[in-house]
Amino acid sequence: MKNIKSKVLGFLVLFSICSTVQAQINWTRTKSEKSKISFELPETPYIRNQELNGIKSEVFSHRDAANIYGIVASDFSGINVDFNHSDPSEYYTQMKEGSLLSSDAILVSEQSVTYQRMLGKEIIYTMMVGKHEFTYFKRFFFRGHFIYQITIGGPTRMKQVLLDKKQIFFKSLQFE
Secondary structure (H helix, E strand, O other): OHHHHHHHHHHHHHHHHHHHHHHHOOOEEEEEOOOOEEEEEOOOOEEEEEEEOOEEEEEEEEEOOOOEEEEEEEEOHHHOOOOOOOOOHHHHHHHHHHHOOOOOOEEEEEEEEEEOOEEEEEEEEEEEEOOEEEEEEEEEEEEOOEEEEEEEEEEHHHHHHHHHHHHHHHHOOEEO
16 A cells, blocks of 8 residues: 555646646746846747837736736836835735736735745635636736736646746746
């Protein structure tokens, strides 16, 4: 019995490592000079620019068979906001509330995260997409004149695949 348990455990560890490696095969790096960020996704993202109330944003999005990826880099220099010298708490609260506007969105958790000595926030929330529950991981970073919103989501029933891709996606982030 002990031998069977060790074989099963060994298989599960090997499967986990293989699924993580498989999840990253041939990911593509995207770099934005305008938004001062680079990251990897399974394919080149769709990119669009938008402006609202003097705030210019560059939006990157991609969807694969199971997951949704998104980055919104908003430049606040047009309204003279510099997060190196301003408290981003009010902006964070507004963006978190905006992320949960859907009537069926449920905040699962909220925590502080760091990236290269930069403090950020992460929320995890769920919502229904059609008949299926999706889980979303969203990080907010405030750097210079920019607010970065980095999101990955996917079916809750496929959470391990989502967690593997989340780890790869978030670790690929680089701020210039």
